[in-house]
Amino acid sequence: MSDFFNAFEMSPVPAPGPDAVAPDPFRGIYAMPMFVTVPTRDLEASTDFWVQGLGFIELFSVPGQVVHLRRWVFQDVLLVPATADTATTSVSGMQVSFSGVLGQLDPVAAACRALRPGSVTGPRDTPWNTRDVEVITPEGVRVVLTAAKLFDPESAEAKYWASVGVVAPDTAGGEDNGIHG
Incomplete structure (x- = not known):
């Protein structure tokens, strides 16, 4: 089983797409x-x-x-x-x-x-x-x-990544998110 998992909820980066909206600049103080x-x-x-x-x-x-x-x-x-x-x-x-x-x-x-x-x-x-x-x-x-x-699972980029063993979590099947290397 792979140790990789979908953790997008941790990121400030919005879901991709032409209508994605950038978050406002962050003005809080944190340990960088x-x-x-x-x-x-x-x-x-x-x-x-x-x-x-x-x-x-x-x-x-x-x-x-x-x-x-x-x-x-x-x-x-x-x-x-x-x-x-x-x-x-x-x-x-x-x-x-x-x-x-x-x-x-x-x-x-x-x-x-x-x-x-x-x-x-x-x-x-x-x-x-x-x-x-x-x-x-x-x-x-x-x-x-x-x-x-x-992400388009039929795109040239997706097919290339799948050919080298990197598959999108939603398309991998199984609980280990597919093959990773």
């Missing part, structure tokens, strides 16, 4: 299970791009020290001033992905293109049944906003 720290030479310009382009909110800031940004619950980014140590360590090549909904992709892409021409790739569809927009931030971070598409 994961976050990204991004050094920047210009806190104000970086904050503007992440907020105006990528749709984050400024949860709080300590002037000159840190800006805590957030989209949904568990989507936290800390912008910090680049120091002598971090200035020589480039964040170029760093990639982070955030869940979104399909209706957010085009507006985010347009906002980022307006703020920083040439910074956006996509949207593009992936073999794992998502549509993604890739944005290079002013600091050089590659941010991927990814939205799940509706």
Whole structure:
């Protein structure tokens, strides 16, 4: 029997589909299970791009020290001033992905293109049944906003995943959610 099970009720990510509605930005304080720290030479310009382009909110800031940004619950980014140590360590090549909904992709892409021409790739569809927009931030971070598409068990993506042993829980049959590898 497999240890995998459907646990979507734990996630803030809404069910996929063209009419999925994104949750409001989460303003609560919690012990962050994961976050990204991004050094920047210009806190104000970086904050503007992440907020105006990528749709984050400024949860709080300590002037000159840190800006805590957030989209949904568990989507936290800390912008910090680049120091002598971090200035020589480039964040170029760093990639982070955030869940979104399909209706957010085009507006985010347009906002980022307006703020920083040439910074956006996509949207593009992936073999794992998502549509993604890739944005290079002013600091050089590659941010991927990814939205799940509706699952079609007859689609090429579903057939590919089934061929490698990954089947959707609702189509697997049995109590172990089917074959996993």
